[in-house]
Amino acid sequence: MTTTARPRSAALRPLRGVRVLSLALNLPGPAALMRLRAMGATCLKVEPPPPRGAAAGTPGDPMGHYNATAYGTLHENIKVVSWDLKAERGQAALHKALARTDVLLTSFRPSALAKLGLGWKVLRARHPALSVVAIVGAPGERAEEPGHDLTYLAEAGLVTGLELPATLFADMGGALMASEAVLASALNLKATGKGSFQEVALSQAASWLALPRTWGLTQPQGAVGGAHAGYRIYACRDGRVAVAALEPHFATALCQVAGWPVKGPTTLLQPETRSALAAFFQERTCAQLNRLAREHDIPLHTLAAPRQR
Structure with missing residues (x-):
C-alpha cells in the first residue's frame, strides 16, 4: 500500500521588501508587527525612553514591564530603538527613518499624534509615498475615547457574566486587521505609487468577532x-x-x-x-x-x- 505525502505549507512572504516602522505599544501593534515580520516585512519598532532611573536596556513599552515573556516573543527578530519623539533629536531620527519607510503603524490617539507633528496631513505632505495604519480604540470621532479590550468586548456583547474573557480578543483581532491593512497599503502603493491612510478600530474588531453571536449562532438557542x-x-x-x-x-x-x-x-x-x-x-x-x-x-x-x- 502506498501513501501520498501531504504537501507542506510554503512559508509565503508577500511583504518581502516592504519596510514597516511602528510606534504602537502594548499588545495590538506589536502583535501586528510580529505577523508582518512573519510575512517578510522589514520591521523597526520605535519606543519612548524608559522611565527615569530605570536600568539600562529597560523597554519603553509597558508590555516589557508587566509581561517580559510576551514582550520577548512579540519583538523577536525585530529591531527596537528608543527615541524621544518630544525632542528635536528624536524627531530628526524618526523622519530620517520615515523617508525610507513604506508603512507607519501607530496606536496613539489622534490628538497625541498631532502634538508630535505626526498627523496624516503633515505626514502626507512630508512623505508622499508613506502609508499610515492607525490603530485606535473606536472609529472616527470616537477615536479619542479611552478604552481597552474589555470595554470593547463588553460593547460588542461578548462579556456575558462576571468572568473575564479567556483572552484579549479585541486586541488580537485588531492586530490581524492591522496586518491586513498593511497588506492593503502595500498593494495600493504598488498600484498607485501613493501612500494611503487606514484606521483600524479595536471596537470594530470586537464587533466583527461578535457577528456569530449577533446572528444568533452562539446564543443559547443557537x-x-x-x-x-x-x-x-x-x-x-x-x-x-x-x-x-x-x-x-x-x-x-x-x-x-x-x-x-x-x-x-x-x-x-x-x-x-x-x-x-x-x-x-x-x-x-x-x-x-x-x-x-x-x-x-x-x-x-x-x-x-x-x-x-
Missing part, C-alpha cells in the same frame, strides 16, 4: 450556542469534555456510541438528547472518551475539571 446536543461542554467522571459533533455523520456516530436513537434532523436539538448525552459522559473518564473518539471518529477534546476559586 446551534453552536448550546442548543445542539452534539456541540456542548459536558462534565465527565474526572473532568470535562468539549464535543463538536455538529455535522450529521459526527452527531450520528456520537449518538450511536451513547446508545441514543437518531430519529431525524431535530433529534440533536431536543432537550432529552442533551440529557441523555450528559448522563453518558458523566459515567466515563477522559481516557475512556478519548479512546471512543479515536475509534469512532468523533470530534471531542477532554479537559480537566475547572479549578475551584
